[in-house]
Amino acid sequence: MxxxxxxxxxxxxxxxxxxxxxxxxxxxxxxxxxxxxVDSGVGAGPKSAVAGGRPVALVPLAGETETAARVTSGIKELDRVTGGGFVMGSALLVGGDPGIGKSTLLLQAAAALAEGGRRVVYVSGEEAVAQVRLRAQRLGLGDRDVLLASETNVEIILATLQNGPAPDLVIIDSIQTLWTDRVDSAPGTVTQVRTSAQALTRFAKKSGAAVVLVGHVTKDGQIAGPRVVEHMVDAVLYFEGDASHTFRILRGVKNRYGATDEIGVFEMSTLGLREVDNPSALFLDQRDRDAAGSAVFAGMEGTRPVLCEIQALVAPSPLGTPRRAVVGWETSRLSMVLAVLETRCGVRIGANDIYLNVAGGLKINEPAADLAVAAALISSLTGSPLPADAVYFGEISLAGGVRPVVHAPLRLREAGKLGFKSAVTGRLASSDQGGDLAITEYSELAALIGQIAAGGKKQAAE
Structure with missing residues (x-):
């Protein structure tokens, strides 16, 4: 042998x-x-080469296309992130920290689809059927027609799904608990996760069912297992949140059938996750209007404009190496803004301890927040509060200039909807002008800093 x-x-x-x-x-x-x-399964090499092979029919690029059939869950925030609902025959990967609400959200989506007459199968590899039923009863969903199973063997799961009418939605919770007979390794290993995900993705393509895979995350917040799993599936969704806050953010980082970086906002309650129709109002709730170091940033998450508060605290440092604490933004981006303030604008801020926080736990990835961060830092340094009815957005260049950003009309429209009266940004195109907001445009960051500092001196004199 x-x-x-x-x-x-x-x-x-x-x-x-x-x-x-x-x-x-x-x-x-x-x-x-x-x-x-690796003598079997996906990790193995080809057993033998087949001479010749079967030719594949080639078709031209130009031709008729069919719109992907979707099934909407009825949860608007979830449907927004997926691009309008689950695409039939697609595979989705949902990741998030333990206890963040992944299973709760998917159980609510399964119950909503089942109520609409869809055939939904929920397979749990972490909980027994009785435990899933208890959670459904706590959420008030115990009477929904969702089919349950507690199994971890991939071959048994596929045989069960193929026995009977084809399901519309299959939820696997979670992919790290599955194992297959094709691979001789423990569940959760790279080979097992890869092989199991490939088998379930193949089932989705052949049967036309939408398959949702739940994935664990590492300590760095990335989905555990090989990155090839994220390439196999059609969409990757991350469930973000903070234990100290009640709301959760579902973010799409990959979507072959919709826009990426789209977010859906939910609030955790005693009856599960509740949709938040106006995230900007939630993020700006109970903000300190008259405190120095607070600036409202008009940002974009996918196609949705979101307003949030950026808080900065600049304090004298007793240490040789000042502290830099950042929550919700990139530390490297803050270092760049501080370098521009020191070198291009003559602001002596580097010797201070600097704390930066995006209120509400939202994570910002776009460079349009540079101007709001710089305004909050100067406001805290000079002790001069910024106008409470103003929003800030713009990208700062290494030369000290303020560059315009995309989707300015959407940002301004959202700000006006929430009662803001003015906006501070870079130079806008003529097509981006308009609306009821008083727009103040800056081409150089030093001009904005001078105005903020002048306001602080005026307030101190009074």
Missing amino acids: ARAKTTYVCQACGAVTPRWQGRCESCGEWNTIVEEI
Whole structure:
């Protein structure tokens, strides 16, 4: 009998090494390399080459296209992130921290689809059927016609799904608990996760059912397992949130059938996750209007304009190396803004402790927040509060200029809807002008800093 071939695979990133070593050279993680058998399954090489092969019919690029059939869940925030509902025959991957509400949201979506007459199957590899029923009863969904199963073997799950009418939606909670007979390794390993995800994705394409896979995340917030799983599926959604806040954010980072970086906002309540129709009002609730260091940023999340409060605190540092604490924004981006303030604008701010926070736990990724961050920093440094009815957005260049950003009309319209009277930004195109807001345009950051500092001196004199 031939000896089984083994290899060493990193359980954090999926990198393969010829021998065991304590630290993975690809991702830098320690003690994550495990020996796995690769003589079968996806990890194995081809058994034999088939001579000739079967030719595939080639078709021209130009031709009729069919709109992807979708099934809407009735949860507007979820349908927004998915691009209008679950696409039939697609596979989605949902990741998030433990206890963030992934299973709760998907159970609510399954109950909503079942109420609309859809055939929904919920397979749990972490909970027994009785536990899922208890959670459904707590959410007031115990009477919905959702089919449940508690199983971790992929072959048994596929046989169950193929036995009877084809389901419209299949929820697998979670992919890390599954195992298949094709691979001789423990559940949760890279090879098992990859092979299980490939089998379920193939089932979705053949049967036309929408398959939702729940994935665990690592300590860095990334979905655990090999990144190839994210390439297999059609959409990847991240469920974000903070234990100290009641609301959760569902963010789409990949979507073959819709826009990326779209967000849906939910609020955790005793009856599960409740939709938030106006996230801007939620993020600006109970903000300190008269406090120095507070600026309202008019941002964009996908196609949705969202207003949030950026808070900055600049305090003298007793340390040789001042502190830099950032929550909700990129630390490297803050370092760049501070360097521009020091070098281009002559503001001596680097020797202070600096704390920056995006109120409400929202994470901002776009550079349009540069101007709001700079305004909040100068406001805190000079002790001069910014106007409570003004919003800020604009990108700061390394030369100290303020550059315009995209979707300015949407940002201004959202600000006007919430009662703001003015906007501070870079130079806008003539087509972006309009609305009831008084727009103040700056081409240089130093001009804005001078105005904020002058306001602080005037207030101190009074």
